Amino acid sequence: MNKNTFETYLIAIKKQYEIAKKGTYSTFLSSPTPASIRNLCVEIFKSSNSNVDKEILKHFFDLKGDDTDKALIDKFDIDRLRPICHFFKGKTETPKHELVDLMALLINLEQRPLSKYLKSEHKEIEEKKNKPIIGFIDTKPVHEKRTSEEIAHEVPPIEDKKPTLLKTNRLKIASGCVIIAILFLGVNYFMKGEECMEWVNDHFEVVDCDVPNESGDRYINAKEEDSFIADFRKINPCDTLSFKDKDGNACLWYGKSNNGNMEFFNRLALHPETKKSLKEVSLHIFNTYIKGEPCE
Numbered sequence: 001m002n003k004n005t006f007e008t009y010l011i012a013i014k015k016q017y018e019i020a021k022k023g024t025y026s027t028f029l030s031s032p033t034p035a036s037i038r039n040l041c042v043e044i045f046k047s048s049n050s051n052v053d054k055e056i057l058k059h060f061f062d063l064k065g066d067d068t069d070k071a072l073i074d075k076f077d078i079d080r081l082r083p084i085c086h087f088f089k090g091k092t093e094t095p096k097h098e099l100v101d102l103m104a105l106l107i108n109l110e111q112r113p114l115s116k117y118l119k120s121e122h123k124e125i126e127e128k129k130n131k132p133i134i135g136f137i138d139t140k141p142v143h144e145k146r147t148s149e150e151i152a153h154e155v156p157p158i159e160d161k162k163p164t165l166l167k168t169n170r171l172k173i174a175s176g177c178v179i180i181a182i183l184f185l186g187v188n189y190f191m192k193g194e195e196c197m198e199w200v201n202d203h204f205e206v207v208d209c210d211v212p213n214e215s216g217d218r219y220i221n222a223k224e225e226d227s228f229i230a231d232f233r234k235i236n237p238c239d240t241l242s243f244k245d246k247d248g249n250a251c252l253w254y255g256k257s258n259n260g261n262m263e264f265f266n267r268l269a270l271h272p273e274t275k276k277s278l279k280e281v282s283l284h285i286f287n288t289y290i291k292g293e294p295c296e
């Protein structure tokens with residue numbers, strides 16, 4: 001059995017991501033962006049009781065002493081998290097070593113960090129080497145003639161190579177189709193020109209990046225990793241609205257505008273005006289600001 005390596009660690013992370021993006025933290029991982037990855041780090045930092053996980057976060061974000069999750073929001077350049085989004089989406093295959101343990105933490109890979117992953121496999125191999133080899137002992141006398149049925153069990157059948165060749169040809173054809181599709185999408189993207197997103201009343205809209213908006217704010221690039229903002233909405237909550245889904249997960253978030261008004265949104269993201277991370281609506285917030293509000 002081959003021992004674990006950095007490359008197999010990446011494979012394990014990618015497989016676990018396919019599971020994690022449909023789990024508890026699907027809001028952060030289903031369509032990851034640098035902002036959603038940063039927010040998930042904050043969530044883990046606040047909720048995890050694991051010293052190992054805390055050390056992974058502190059090491060990556062260079063937290064010292066009494067630094068808290070606030071430091072993750074205010075001090076860190078989230079562009080450094082963009083390669084994680086690219087790896088999860090298959091845009092890159094080999095991220096930097098400094099990212100892998102954080103990625104393993106985000107998707108809750110059991111064998112983390114990398115040092116534990118390598119060490120546990122090495123130990124498993126050593127244990128197997130120390131175990132006695134238990135094999136089949138042939139007690140049949142050498143001179144005794146074997147039957148054709150016994151010989152058939154001992155001699156492996158000759159494999160038919162045709163299915164393998166057919167599979168290889170199909171793989172080549174599929175690979176060629178993927179390359180053509182990628183080239184088509186790339187040409188189509190550059191012919192369209194650069195697009196941006198602008199916050200309009202209660203949602204984001206695609207606009208031309210060369211046209212400034214009235215407030216003078218910079219636009220948010222409408223890249224694939226920011227596609228989640230297409231579903232991001234500010235909503236007017238009323239008494240019948242629920243702030244938890246049927247599984248008990250948050251489905252309503254809030255934040256204050258530049259004018260200090262309490263505003264509510266349907267997804268976890270940054271407030272479109274203040275750029276501060278939204279918070280989950282608690283029972284106290286619901287009773288204070290939403291309960292009793294009439295529904296139009």
